[in-house]
Amino acid sequence: MSIIASTAQHFLSTFVGTIRDVLxxxxxxxxxxxxxxxxxxxxWRKVLAGFVLVIFGLSFFLMGLELALFPLGESMAMQxxxxxxxxDSDETVPLHIDWTEYYxxxxxxxxxxxxxxxxxxxxIAVAIKASQVSGGTxxxxxxxxxxxxGVAMGIALGSYRIVAGDPLHYYILVGYVVVVVQTYFAPKMIVPLAYDSGGVTTSTVTVPIVTALGLGLASTVPGRNPMLDGFGLIAFASLFPMITVMGYAQxxxxxxxxxxxxDSQDAL
Structure with a gap:
């Protein structure tokens, strides 16, 4: 009964917070x-019903993130x-663990x-709208x-950065140089969509899990500071989709x- 009561209290506080945020x-x-x-x-009846569904849906979703996805992501990183x-149990743990051990x-x-x-x-919403506007192109x-x-590549590289302890700005600077060069050569119609694609990845599902992964890694890898090394994975998740979307268009x-x-050669 105590679990049900605490869960109900948690949902009520999340629900009130969601109303305050949506208001x-x-x-x-x-x-x-x-x-x-x-x-x-x-x-207006459908609009009002839609807002009610949004509030309930966000409340359940945020509660699920707090109870399941966030702690599970951090736990997986630590394990x-x-x-x-x-x-192995019979091996001695070295003082310095090579980055290759974390594959x-x-x-x-x-x-x-x-x-x-x-x-x-x-x-999903951006992809559907992009398909409609482009006529299915x-x-x-x-x-x-x-x-x-792009996100998979970025998070993997960001995890390597945390393990290796390299400065974050080196990776970000090189990445944006690649983005600028690609912007010049990529089809012009895809460039704005590629830039927006980097933003939509930093949303409700990706951010909590990726943040938990970064903090879990920085808390477990020897010599890492969770404040200095734990954050920054979201930057990789925003950067690399721009590269892959423009690369996909190219x-x-x-x-x-x-x-x-x-076809031209066949015609000849």
Missing amino acids: PIVIIMFGFQLAVLRRPVAN LTAPSFLF WVYLFAAAIGFSTTIAEPSL IKVNGLRIAVAL LSVWKGQQASKG
Whole structure:
């Protein structure tokens, strides 16, 4: 009974906090609709029901993150970096553990980055809108996979940075140099979408798990500071999707050019 009571109390506090967070959005939207546009809200019953569903859905989702995803991600990071997992029981644990010993961490980081991005609601919404606006030229699943691959690469590289203890700004500077060069050569229609794709990855599903992974790694790897080394993975999750989405567009253009060349040669 105590578990049910504590869970109900947790949900109530989360629910009240969600209402407090959503209320400014409601006030601004309805205020502009009624005071600036001076028009009634169309289908206001459906709109009101939608806001109620949003509040309940966000409350359950945030509660699930706090109770399951966040602690599980941190626990997995700690278990994967524990000396008892990295070395056999009869081996002596060295004072300095080489970065290659943490290969399971890199694999887990890539897998969790890919899976959380595929499940990211904001990315699904952006991919659907991009497909509609482009008339189907941009495929929904193609964009989602390209972004997810970028996040997987970024989180894996960011995990290596934490293990190796390298300065964060070196990686970010090099990454943005690559982005600037790609921006010059990539198809112009894909550049704004690629930049937005980096932002939609830092949303409700990805951020808690990736943050937990970074803090868990920095807390377990010897010589790392959770405050200095634990954060920064989100920057990798934002940066690398820009690279992969523009690379996906460049690859599509190249394949189209190769196909047109083959058709021209067949015609001759």
